[in-house]
Amino acid sequence: MSRSSSFAQASSLAVLLLLALALQQLEADMSMSCSGTLSGLSPCLGFLQGEEDYPSADCCNGMSSLVAAAATTADREEACECLKSAAAEGSAESTAARDLPADCGISLPFTISADVDCSQ
Numbered sequence: 767m768s769r770s771s772s773f774a775q776a777s778s779l780a781v782l783l784l785l786a787l788a789l790q791q792l793e794a795d796m797s798m799s800c801s802g803t804l805s806g807l808s809p810c811l812g813f814l815q816g817e818e819d820y821p822s823a824d825c826c827n828g829m830s831s832l833v834a835a836a837a838t839t840a841d842r843e844e845a846c847e848c849l850k851s852a853a854a855e856g857s858a859e860s861t862a863a864r865d866l867p868a869d870c871g872i873s874l875p876f877t878i879s880a881d882v883d884c885s886q
Contacts, residue, residue: 800844800847803832804848804852806831807825807828809825809827809828810829813866813869814862814863821866821870826870826871829874830872832845849876850878853879853880854880860879863879
């Protein structure tokens, strides 16, 4: 085997590895993260804890971003599980959490609740 053909094979292998890594990173970037979901909804805390009568514009913008980011069934299920977990652990008022999407004029395909079935 000549030196140039060995180099060509090694170069091809390196390109394939880089493409695989890039694809893996792209898939990771596309999936929703729970911490990102909760961070986007942090302006809602005052409303959810009963300190504010209505959700703020920043809160509703966070809700809109959540809905836009949850483009696939898997993303929606992941967002639902994240909010379900937060509802179970947090000090949010359950009625406020349940009503938050409607109060922002947003349709969410699941209820924000500690007992919601996210697989539906």
